[in-house]
Amino acid sequence: MEVPILKQGAVLIATFQAALSDADLNHLRMGLVQQVVKFRSRAVIVDVTAMDVMDSFASRTLREIAHMIRLRGAETVIVGIQPEVAFAMVQLGLTLEGVATALDLEEGLAYLNEKFKTTN
């Protein structure tokens, strides 16, 4: 399944679909980092609004994506985690520690704006 990746200036926005297989996630991990390199992006927003379930593999993949992207000097923000999904995640101990999160795309962009302002 193709995950649409949009470029908004120095930010890449990847919108996850509802049912991503492990293979999709693996594919995405490499794909996103390649895009960051290609466009010299400063940040990636991963929008998971459409995901109604987040298992440990998806959670780990997100953390790995953020880690790899940080090695390229870019920031990752996960946005759109639904209340029910957040609740289920913390019960399983999946806290996405070390990865920035925001309520939605708007908040994610606002967070990045602040961050870029202070680091410039």
Added chain:
Amino acid sequence: MAKRDGTPADLEPKRTEEPSELLRELVAHLRQNRTQLREEWVVRITETRLLTAMTKEEIFAEATSVYDSYVEALETEAFEALQAYARNLSERIIPRGVETHEVVGIVLLLRDVLARSLFAKYQTDFKKLNRILDAYEPAANRIANTVAVGFVQERERVIRQQQEAIRELSTPVLQVRERLLILPIIGVIDPQRARQLTEQLLRGIRTNRAKVVVIDITGVAAMDLTVANNLVQTVEASRLLGATVIVTGLSPEIAQTLVTIGVDLGKMNTVGDLQGGIEQAERLLGYKVEKLAEPR
């Protein structure tokens, strides 16, 4: 002994009736004498001072439908339908303040009134009376049981509903500034309430687009490992929705408990009291509060 219809005793049929025939016979009798038996029953209800919360007209109306359902249940043995009827009836009368003992009482009275009328009808044929009662009693007892259980189930459903409502009311998620929510927790937190609290808070964060939440536990008396972990989970889940949580009002006892249990307090942002918590929240949100004049 002669039968009522005039057949001499020695021409009585020797076979015994099937139970279903007996049932049909007694149901027919109960239907034929519906008006007077129902009236008798209503009189007994009033004498025994049951259903005092209802007017005479209401009692009569309900009595009519209960009587008919009772006789129908005897006839069809469709007890599920009766149970559904009992729950439906309960839904109507519980808000009127009718108690369990009243419902059980009136059903038993009806059973007695009908039994007496059977005694009267078959008093000259003791053996037949026994056979009739053999058919009647198990069915009548099952009816009484079914109605009572239906009533109690409905009551329990109402109680659960009210408990849920109380739980929701008792954990209000309050917006005090834009992007700032306060969740004051008072009383005992059991795992169910903790879960409900977390769900309500997360929904509130999304609806109000909150960036900071102050959870005040001044009113919480004691905390055990389960509840402490629930609190940590609430903080973590809130972060996943982009909100920072400040916990305020930890009593010395709770602070001691948390340290003893070994809860990772590094994951929690805590401030002494609610006032301090709100002040820090405002700072996080970029507010500065300045006093411009003395209070009037």
